[in-house]
Amino acid sequence: MAEEVDFSSSGEWSVDEWTKEWTIHVGMAYHCLKCGTMVMVTKGGIGVMEPRCCGRDMTLVARPDDIR
Numbered sequence: 703m704a705e706e707v708d709f710s711s712s713g714e715w716s717v718d719e720w721t722k723e724w725t726i727h728v729g730m731a732y733h734c735l736k737c738g739t740m741v742m743v744t745k746g747g748i749g750v751m752e753p754r755c756c757g758r759d760m761t762l763v764a765r766p767d768d769i770r
Contacts, residue, residue, distance in 0.1 A: 731743070
């Protein structure tokens with residue numbers, strides 16, 4: 703799972719902190735716990751990745767090869 707970072711103590715985020723939190727990395731994978739569908743990022747970028755399947759959020763997979 704993604705590491706949670708608490709930036710609330712400083713009040714303002716630096717550019718580096720924003721970039722780290724908003725970067726979508728190639729190879730990140732998400733899994734639907736209901737039907738088993740898996741989605742993998744093939745082109746990275748900056749933004750929000752919140753994939754949904756079967757009417758609910760998909761789960762971030764730490765090691766995609768472990769899902770069968």
